[in-house]
Structure formats: structure tokens, C-alpha cells
Amino acid sequence: MAEEAIKLGGKRKSIFLDKVKELLPEGGNLNLCLTCGACSSGCPATGLEDMDPRKFLRMAALGMDEEITKSPWVWMCTGCQRCIYVCPMKIDIPNLVYEARASWPREERPKGILGSCDMALRNDSCSAMGTSPDDFEFVVEDVLEEYREAQPEFKDMQAPIDKQGAEFFLNQNSREPVTEPDEMVPLWKILHVAGVNWTYGSKGWGGENYCMFLADDKAWEHVTRITAKQADDLGCKIFLNTE
Amino acid sequence: MTDMKHTDMEEINIATDVLVLGGGLTGIKAASEIAGSGYKVVLVEKDAELGSQKGSKSLIGSEEEYKGLQDLEDKIKTDSNVEILTQASLVSAAGVTGDFTARLSKGEEVIEHNVGAIVVATDFATGALNEKYGLSPADNVLTQSRMDELLASEADKEKLSNRTVAFLVGLGQEGNPLVLERVLRSVLAIQEIDGCDAYIYAGDLKVASNGLERMYKESREKGAVYFKLTEKPEIVENGKTISFFDPVARRNIEISPDFIVVEEEMRADHLNEELAEILRIDVGPLGFLQKDNVHFFPVRSNRDGIFVAGSTRGISGLPSAWTDVENIAVEVRDLLGDGKKSVAKNKVVVDEDKCVICLTCYRCCPHGAIYWGDKKAIISPVACQGCGICASECPMDAIQIGGFNDEEITEKVKSGVVSGNGTPRILAFCCQNSAFEAGEMADIFKMQFPDGLRMIKVPCAGKIDLDYILNAFVAGADGVMVMACHPGNCKSDKGNTFAQWRVNDAYRMLEEVGLEKDRLCFAGIASNMGSDFSSMVVDMEKRINELGLSPLK
Numbered sequence: 001m002a003e004e005a006i007k008l009g010g011k012r013k014s015i016f017l018d019k020v021k022e023l024l025p026e027g028g029n030l031n032l033c034l035t036c037g038a039c040s041s042g043c044p045a046t047g048l049e050d051m052d053p054r055k056f057l058r059m060a061a062l063g064m065d066e067e068i069t070k071s072p073w074v075w076m077c078t079g080c081q082r083c084i085y086v087c088p089m090k091i092d093i094p095n096l097v098y099e100a101r102a103s104w105p106r107e108e109r110p111k112g113i114l115g116s117c118d119m120a121l122r123n124d125s126c127s128a129m130g131t132s133p134d135d136f137e138f139v140v141e142d143v144l145e146e147y148r149e150a151q152p153e154f155k156d157m158q159a160p161i162d163k164q165g166a167e168f169f170l171n172q173n174s175r176e177p178v179t180e181p182d183e184m185v186p187l188w189k190i191l192h193v194a195g196v197n198w199t200y201g202s203k204g205w206g207g208e209n210y211c212m213f214l215a216d217d218k219a220w221e222h223v224t225r226i227t228a229k230q231a232d233d234l235g236c237k238i239f240l241n242t243e
Numbered sequence: 244m245t246d247m248k249h250t251d252m253e254e255i256n257i258a259t260d261v262l263v264l265g266g267g268l269t270g271i272k273a274a275s276e277i278a279g280s281g282y283k284v285v286l287v288e289k290d291a292e293l294g295s296q297k298g299s300k301s302l303i304g305s306e307e308e309y310k311g312l313q314d315l316e317d318k319i320k321t322d323s324n325v326e327i328l329t330q331a332s333l334v335s336a337a338g339v340t341g342d343f344t345a346r347l348s349k350g351e352e353v354i355e356h357n358v359g360a361i362v363v364a365t366d367f368a369t370g371a372l373n374e375k376y377g378l379s380p381a382d383n384v385l386t387q388s389r390m391d392e393l394l395a396s397e398a399d400k401e402k403l404s405n406r407t408v409a410f411l412v413g414l415g416q417e418g419n420p421l422v423l424e425r426v427l428r429s430v431l432a433i434q435e436i437d438g439c440d441a442y443i444y445a446g447d448l449k450v451a452s453n454g455l456e457r458m459y460k461e462s463r464e465k466g467a468v469y470f471k472l473t474e475k476p477e478i479v480e481n482g483k484t485i486s487f488f489d490p491v492a493r494r495n496i497e498i499s500p501d502f503i504v505v506e507e508e509m510r511a512d513h514l515n516e517e518l519a520e521i522l523r524i525d526v527g528p529l530g531f532l533q534k535d536n537v538h539f540f541p542v543r544s545n546r547d548g549i550f551v552a553g554s555t556r557g558i559s560g561l562p563s564a565w566t567d568v569e570n571i572a573v574e575v576r577d578l579l580g581d582g583k584k585s586v587a588k589n590k591v592v593v594d595e596d597k598c599v600i601c602l603t604c605y606r607c608c609p610h611g612a613i614y615w616g617d618k619k620a621i622i623s624p625v626a627c628q629g630c631g632i633c634a635s636e637c638p639m640d641a642i643q644i645g646g647f648n649d650e651e652i653t654e655k656v657k658s659g660v661v662s663g664n665g666t667p668r669i670l671a672f673c674c675q676n677s678a679f680e681a682g683e684m685a686d687i688f689k690m691q692f693p694d695g696l697r698m699i700k701v702p703c704a705g706k707i708d709l710d711y712i713l714n715a716f717v718a719g720a721d722g723v724m725v726m727a728c729h730p731g732n733c734k735s736d737k738g739n740t741f742a743q744w745r746v747n748d749a750y751r752m753l754e755e756v757g758l759e760k761d762r763l764c765f766a767g768i769a770s771n772m773g774s775d776f777s778s779m780v781v782d783m784e785k786r787i788n789e790l791g792l793s794p795l796k
Contacts, residue, residue, distance in 0.1 A: 005486060005495035008442070009407045018466075031463040035471065035491050050493075058491045061468060 008062060016065040020099045028092035033057050039083035039093060049073040053083045053093045060096060074100040075110050079213070101215035109214055116210035117219055120174075126223045127174035127206035136205060137161055139177045140184070147185055157192040159184075162234060163199035169236035170198055171207035171227060173243060187242070198240070201230035207243035250645065251588040257341030257625065258359040259582045260285065261575060264333060264518060266293040267366035268303055268312050269553035269564040275315045276572040277362070278324040282579060285356050286319070287347055288329045289514070293320075294366075301391035301425055302369065304561045312561065328354070336361065336522055339612055339623035340548025341584060359579045360548045361522065362571055363532060365512035366564075367421075367554040373505050375415030377478060383500075384482050387425050387507045394432045405438035409485055409500035413446035414475045416508050420452035421560050426506065427458040434465040441467040442498055444476050444485065453562055470496070478503075509558050522549055523611040525736065531556050538676075538734040542571050545736060546611040547626040548578060586624040589645035591634075595619045597641035604633035604642060609736040630735035631706030635745070640710075647702055652711060659697035660718045667787035668695040670715045671724040671780065674704040676734055677770045678726030682780075684773030691777050693784040695721070704728065705738025709745045712763065713752065721793040722762045722783050726776075729767040739767065761786050762793070 021027035033054070040052035051073035059068050068074075077097045084092060101109070119130035127136070144159045160166065168191075176183045191198050204227025211219035231239050259282050263273045266288025274286040295303065295313045303309045319325045331349035338344050343361060347354045371386045378384045385393070393399040412418070412426045430441045441462070448469070450456045463469065470476075476487035482503035489496045511530035519526045524544040527534040532544060533556035542550050550571045553564025598619035605613045605620060612626035613633065622633070622642070634642040640649065660668045673679035679700045686692060701707055704727030715723045725746050727739035746765040753760055766779055 003494050005497040006489075006492060007497050007499070009499035009501075027464065031466070032460065037491075055492055058489070062492070062496070 006059075006062060006064065016069060016099070016103070017060045017063070017096075020060075020096050023099065024092055024095055028095055029089050030057065030091060030096060031061070032089035033061065033091055034089060036088065038086040038088070039091070042082045042086050044078060044080065044082075045073065045076040048076045053077075057091065057093055057096065069100050069103045071100075074104075075113075098215050102217070104215075106214075106216065113210050113214045116208070117214045117216055120206055120209075120211060120223050121219055124203040124226055125174075125206050126204050126226055128208050128210050129174045129178050129206075131174065131178055131206075133202040133205075136172075136177055136200075137202060139181055140200065143181045143184060144188070147188075154189060154192060157188060159188050160199040161205075162202050162230075165235045166197050166199035167236065168196060168198040168238050168240045169231035169234060170200055170240045171242055172200060172205050174206045174208055199234060199236065201227065201234065203227070204230040207241065209243075252585050253588050254583055254585050255341075255625070257579060257582055257584050258343070258357045259283070259579045260356060260358045261579075262333075262343070262345050262356060262358040262361045263287065263364055264361065265364040265366065265512075265514075265555070266290070266327070266329065267364070268294045268561050269366055269555070269559075269568060270294070270362075270364035271312060271315050271319060272565050272568045273362045273364045273552055273571065274319050274325050274327075275322075276568050277575055278319065278322050280572055280576050282324070282359075282575065284325045285345075285347075285358065286325055286327045287331050287333060288327070289332050291329055293327070293329070300395060301388075301428060304424075305428075308561045333518065333521055338614065339626040340546070340578065341623070341625045343548065359582075360550065360575050362550045362552055362568075362575075363515075363518055363522070363524075363544075363555045364552045364564075364568070365514050365518070365555045367509045367558050368512050369507045369509055371505065372415040372508050376411055376475060376505055378482055378503065378505060381481055383502055385502055385504045387422075387429070387504060390429050390502075390504045391425070394429060400436055403433060403436050403439045403502070406501040407440045407442070407498065408433055408502045408504060409482075409498060410441065410443045410445075410504045410506070411475075412443065412506040413448065414444065414472065415506060418445075418447035418449040419509060419558060420449045420455055421509055421558055422506055423449055424452065424455055424458070424560065426504075427455065427462060429504065430462045430467050431458060431465070434462065434467060442500065443467060443469045444487075445469060445471055446473070447471075452560065511558075512554070515555065522546070524549055524551070527556075533557065534736065536731060536733070536736070538728075538732060542567050542574065545609055547628070549611075550574060584625055587645055588624075589643075590624045590629065591622045591627045591645065592643045593619050593622060594639075594641045594643070597639040599639060601638065603636050603638060607636045607737075607741070608633050609738075628735060630703035630738050631701070632703065632735060632738055632741055635706055635708040635741070644702065644706065647706060649708070649710075652699065652701075652708075653714060655699050656711060656715050656720075657718050659699060660715070660720050661695060661697065664694070665792075666693065666695045667721040667784050667792065668719065669693060669697070669722040669724065669780065669783055669787065670720045671696060671698045671726055672701055672704070672707045672711060673698045673726045674728055674738070675700050675702055677728040677732075678704075678766075678768050678776065680770035681768050681772045681776040682726075684771070685777040685780075688773055690774055691781050693780055696780050696784070703733065703735050703738035704742035705733075705735055707742050707745060709748055712745065712749045716753075716758065716762070716793065716795060719793060719795055720762075721790075722764075722787045724780070724783055725763075725765045726768055726779075727765070729769060732767075732769070758794070759790050761790060 040046045040054045043053050046052040074097050079094050116128035120126045122130045123132050125133050140159050148155045261277050261282050261284050263270050263286045271294045274284045278284045334346040334348050336345045341359045343358050345356045433439045433441050476485045484499045486497040515530050525534045532551045544551050552567040553559040610628045612623050631644045634644050659670050682698045727742045733739045750760050
């Protein structure tokens with residue numbers, strides 16, 4: 001059974017699309033869709049929740065604010081930007097999706113993303129697991145010690161934290177120090193062999209930014225500022241995002 | 244080989260006034276441009292007013308274009324070189340290029356003018372397409388013209404605030420940039436009105452014209468919503484609601500607009516056909532005065548000295564119509580110069596002793612270059628294009644074309660039948676615009692070429708006289724080929740058709756005398772088809788070999 005017809009006419013109510021256009025450079029080109037469908041052909045989320053990027057944009061253009069801002073599909077977009085890449089008009093659909101996420105009441109947003117963002121806000125680690133800076137330091141030192149002993153060819157290997165003047169500032173997936181500590185080691189080994197001068201930070205070492213995926217601008221900025229400041233304070237030249 | 248060697252020239256005087264038919268946006272520009280070159284212009288308009296006062300302003304184009312036209316109109320009204328005749332029309336036009344006698348009627352009066360050139364500058368006409376959409380005129384159903392009127396008045400504009408307007412375009416007719424331009428202009432104007440929304444249902448959006456893509460984009464940026472459809476949407480209750488299945492949203496989209504605006508068609512002025520008859524120029528598809536033929540220059544007609552501008556030859560907006568006019572102004576200067584023209588004395592000669600003024604030549608000349616005097620037909624050397632159709636059709640053989648007279652060609656036929664060590668002797672009559680060039684190409688590129696083949700150049704296949712074909716056989720040719728331009732591709736419009744008729748006639752005669760039909764063939768070819776030429780002549784040689792040499796020699 002076909003869905004009910006979309007009824008238009010009278011005063012157009014599209015506020016959402018106009019609002020997003022104001023936020024984006026060139027209005028995100030959001031009015032330029034040629035409905036070619038290239039975005040939908042490549043989108044990993046096409047077909048989920050009976051939605052696809054082109055349909056999403058069309059509905060936004062027709063002022064169907066309620067339906068698109070309520071669709072759970074917005075949480076299935078990975079923000080990969082493939083749609084922009086293939087779009088002949090370079091339409092910024094991911095940012096439209098982002099703003100649709102932001103329109104959700106915070107507490108109603110998906111639990112997994114919400115929880116991970118909240119964990120990152122607990123302390124200066126900004127880890128999605130909520131791990132404290134002290135715990136991170138302990139695990140790194142402990143694992144490093146273990147490998148230096150067991151593998152003599154790596155007896156001089158380093159995994160510095162807060163090393164002043166290091167060239168590279170590295171962050172770290174939050175889960176590994178807690179659940180798979182050995183997973184941190186291969187990268188250390190590569191950096192060691194390559195003779196790279198690097199460091200972790202005791203603050204802002206958590207590599208993910210679930211607050212961004214949550215479309216929580218303030219928290220996203222908070223997390224980003226902590227890690228950026230730490231890299232600056234240590235005098236690192238290059239921020240190497242490992243996530 | 245020069246065909247015009249030892250040509251005696253003579254100087255003739257030609258009239259330098261120019262007649263411009265149509266006082267719309269095209270005609271005003273034509274009068275202004277041509278008068279600007281120093282020629283006297285007679286501008287004839289059937290209505291009481293000239294261009295900018297006629298019909299809807301939006302039909303002329305943008306505000307600047309409209310102003311530009313008004314300025315020109317003011318200019319020509321005070322130009323002593325321009326005589327403006329309103330509420331006037333052309334009754335007849337005798338004569339040829341450089342010497343037309345135009346009779347114009349204005350009320351009871353008939354005015355005669357001797358002019359050297361004539362410019363046909365009619366504008367397009369518009370028509371409602373409501374029926375194509377099943378809509379009847381009503382308060383909510385507007386034609387594009389009506390919408391233009393509303394938008395032109397501040398008071399009427401008010402009525403559109405907080406309203407929804409739907410446009411239908413490109414679904415009731417083949418899309419056209421000018422039709423779309425009017426719609427885009429309205430859509431943009433509407434978006435300046437408080438709370439007025441525009442939805443455009445479009446079959447195709449033909450934006451291939453100056454600025455249309457920009458206007459389209461601008462309207463999108465301002466919030467107009469376009470639906471690209473492959474068929475008309477469902478319109479119920481005379482436009483109260485419009486719905487269609489949107490494959491993008493995968494749902495029906497239903498709109499209840501306050502106003503529905505129907506596109507209009509733009510077509511040739513109905514005056515065109517009448518003028519074409521008086522001027523003896525060709526009428527092409529849809530009533531435009533230009534045939535579909537790649538050999539025809541855009542602003543020229545089939546008659547020298549008669550030009551077609553803008554919407555006379557195809558729907559044109561102001562910019563393209565004005566470009567036409569500028570091109571015509573150049574052509575007119577070339578043609579009229581300072582009123583003196585040098586022409587070859589022998590370009591075309593009518594033998595007074597033979598001519599009986601049967602008017603066969605007058606009727607068959609595709610260029611309208613022939614009229615008659617007391618003793619013989621007169622062919623204007625200025626208007627004549629030298630195709631030779633008349634010369635071959637003349638029952639008295641009274642007409643000779645310089646460089647291609649019967650005596651010379653008969654000589655070429657005789658000398659062209661060469662004994663080729665027993666290989667077939669083939670004569671190919673080749674139009675110089677196509678087959679002759681293709682033949683030369685085949686020769687230069689050393690493609691296969693029968694030993695006994697000789698080409699005889701003619702100015703147009705229409706010059707290939709039935710006598711040439713028969714004389715070739717009498718002279719002992721084993722095969723004869725008549726090679727013309729492709730159908731619809733003749734510079735003289737019908738030369739290839741005449742050639743085909745004569746070949747058909749010759750077939751009948753060959754049959755009567757018991758000669759095989761396969762010894763004669765007619766073929767269409769283009770100048771760049773060298774290898775096709777080669778295979779055609781090789782095939783012909785094969786056919787002749789199967790038949791054996793001609794029994795006549």
C-alpha cells in the first residue's frame with residue numbers, strides 16, 4: 001500500500017533547510033539538486049529506513065521538516081561524504097544530516113553514541129571509555145615494560161607520555177588500553193624502528209570524538225580543544241590522528 | 244582549369260534602397276543597422292505601432308533589452324534615412340536583386356518603391372496551450388502572458404503575496420529556451436513577492452541560451468521547486484490540485500496552487516506564408532522562411548537580395564534576432580555597395596531568336612532570378628546563381644551558362660569517350676559541389692578508379708541535360724553516371740531532383756531503343772565521400788563488364 005501523498009501548498013513551512021543553508025558556505029548548494037541519484041547509488045545507508053540521500057534532500061526541499069528530522073536514518077549516515085564526492089553540484093548532504101541529528105533532544109539520541117560522548121566528558125583523557133589519565137599512564141608503562149623484556153630487539157623501545165618537544169603528537173583508540181592493550185604495541189614498534197620522535201598526551205589522548213557523531217557541538221569542541229591544547233603545550237609540530 | 248577565362252565584364256547600376264518588412268524588435272534593428280550603413284530604408288509595419296508598443300513587454304526580453312529597443316525605435320523615428328509606413332503591407336514585389344519594384348498598400352493608397360534588397364523581419368507569435376493540459380481559462384488558470392501582465396503591475400502583484408503558484412512548461416510542447424526564459428523571468432519576479440512560492444512542473448528545461456542557466460540557478464537558490472517530469476502531472480478540478488508520483492520521494496506529491504500558469508507556444512508569424520508567396524521564397528517547416536538545408540546560409544533566402552532575419556527563419560529572442568540583423572547588414576553592404584555592380588557578360592545568355600517566352604525558365608528557377616521582357620526571358624546576372632537548371636529545362640535550348648555552355652559540354656562528352664584497351668568507357672556527370680570533389684579526392688588519394696572513367700564537371704546536377712546523357716551513349720559511352728548531391732542537400736534546392744527526373748526519362752528512352760538500363764545510373768554523394776565515389780564507379784565498371792561493351796560502337 002502506497003504511502004499517503006505529500007501535500008503542499010499554502011505557506012511553505014520549510015524552516016529547517018533554510019536554517020541549514022545559512023550555516024553552510026554557499027548554502028551547502030542545497031538548492032541545486034538535479035535529482036540524478038549519484039549520491040544514493042554510492043551511499044552505504046541507502047535503503048535503510050526506506051530513505052536515501054536524494055530522497056532526504058528532496059523531502060527537506062519540500063519542507064517536510066517533521067518527517068526528516070524524526071527519521072532514525074540520520075543516525076545511519078556515517079558522514080563518509082561519498083555523496084558529496086560524486087555529486088555534480090557538490091551538495092553538502094552530510095551537513096544537512098548533521099543538523100537533523102542536532103535537532104533531536106539530546107537524551108533521545110542513540111544510546112551508544114550518547115554514552116560514549118558522555119564518558120569522554122568525564123575527565124581530561126577524553127576517552128570514550130572514561131579511562132582516567134592515571135590509568136592510561138599505568139597501562140602504557142606496564143605493557144611497554146613487558147615487551148622490552150620479552151623481546152630483546154625492542155629493549156630500547158619508548159612509549160612516551162607528555163614528552164616535551166616531541167615531533168609527533170599521537171592519540172589512541174580508547175578501547176585498546178582497556179580491553180586489548182597488546183594492540184597498541186605494533187604502532188610503537190613501527191615508530192621505534194623508524195626512529196620517530198613522538199609522544200602521547202596524558203590529556204586528550206582519546207582518539208575518537210563521539211560527541212561529533214552525536215551532533216553535540218559544544219562537547220565536540222570541548223574534547224577537541226583539550227587534545228589540541230595538550231599537543232600545543234608539549235610543543236609538538238604534528239598532530240597524528242590515529243582514529 | 245578556370246571556367247571564367249577571358250570573361251568580359253560589364254557594370255550595371257542597382258537600386259540601393261532597402262525594404263524592411265516587419266516593425267517589431269527585429270525590423271526596428273534592421274532599419275537602424277541598414278540606415279546606419281548609409282542606405283535609405285523603407286520600414287513596413289502592418290499594425291499602428293512599432294515594436295516596443297506591441298504586445299507584452301516580457302516578450303521582448305529583459306528590462307535592458309526592452310530599453311535598448313525603445314532607444315532604437317526613437318532613433319529611427321527621427322532618422323531621415325528611414326521612412327516608416329505603419330498599417331501598411333506588401334502587395335507585390337516584381338524584379339530581382341538590385342532592382343525590385345515593391346508595391347505597398349497603406350489604406351487606400353498604393354505606394355511603389357524601387358529597392359535593391361528586401362529584409363523579411365517578422366517576429367514570432369504566441370498562442371495559449373491550455374487545452375494541451377486540459378485546463379480552461381479561469382481565475383486560477385493563467386496563461387504566461389496573463390502572468391506577465393500581473394507581474395508588470397504593482398497593484399496586481401499584491402494579489403500574489405502569500406500565494407502558491409504552479410508553472411507548467413515543456414510538457415505541452417517541445418521545450419524551447421525562449422519559452423523557458425519567460426517562465427524563469429516570472430519565477431524570479433515571484434520570489435521577490437512576500438510569501439509567494441513557485442513550483443515548476445517541467446518536461447525539459449532547455450537552458451541553451453544566454454543567461455538561462457544562471458536564471459534557473461538563481462531561482463533555485465531563492466527557493467523555487469522544480470519537478471522534472473516525463474509526462475504531464477494529473478490535474479484535477481481545473482487546476483485546483485496537481486499531483487504526480489515522485490520517484491525521488493517515492494510518493495505522490497500533491498499541490499493545491501492558488502494559481503496555475505500555463506506555458507505558451509511561440510510560432511512563426513502567420514504573415515510569413517503570405518510574404519513568401521509574394522516574394523517567391525521558400526517556406527520551411529512550421530511556417531518559417533528557411534528550408535532545412537545545410538547549404539543555405541542562415542540569413543539568406545533562396546533568392547539573392549532577399550534576406551530573412553530572426554523569428555522569420557526560426558524562433559529567436561532579441562539577442563539572436565539582432566545578431567541576424569547585423570549579419571544581414573554586412574550582406575546588404577556587400578550586395579549594394581555604392582550602387583554599381585560588375586557582372587560577367589556571359590554569366591548567362593538568353594538567345595533572343597530561340598526564346599519564345601514560354602516561361603519554363605521563370606517557373607523552374609529556384610533563385611527567382613528570371614523575369615521577362617518583350618522579346619525574351621531576362622535572367623538577372625546578379626540574382627543568377629549559375630546552376631543551369633533553366634538551361635537544361637528550356638525546350639528551345641535558348642539559355643547558355645558561362646563556362647558550361649552546351650557546345651563545350653558536348654565537346655567534353657565526345658572527347659571523354661576514350662578507347663581504354665577494351666575496358667568500359669564511362670562518363671560521370673558530376674555536380675561541382677559534391678561528386679566532382681569526391682571524385683578528385685578519390686583520384687588524389689589513389690583510390691581505385693576505372694581506366695575508362697572520365698568526369699565531366701557541371702555547376703549543379705540540374706545542369707545535366709537529357710541531351711548530354713543521350714549524346715554520351717551516341718558517342719559510344721558504355722556507361723553513364725549522373726552524380727548529384729544527396730536529397731535535400733542541393734544548393735539550388737531542386738537541381739538533384741531535376742537530374743533524377745531526367746535520368747528516369749532517359750531510362751524510358753533507353754528501353755525504347757533496346758539499350759540496357761544498367762548502363763545508366765543516378766547516385767547521390769557528398770564532397771567528402773572519396774572512397775564511396777571510388778566504390779560507386781568501380782561497381783559501375785563491374786556492371787558494364789557483365790553487360791559487355793556498348794553495341795553502339
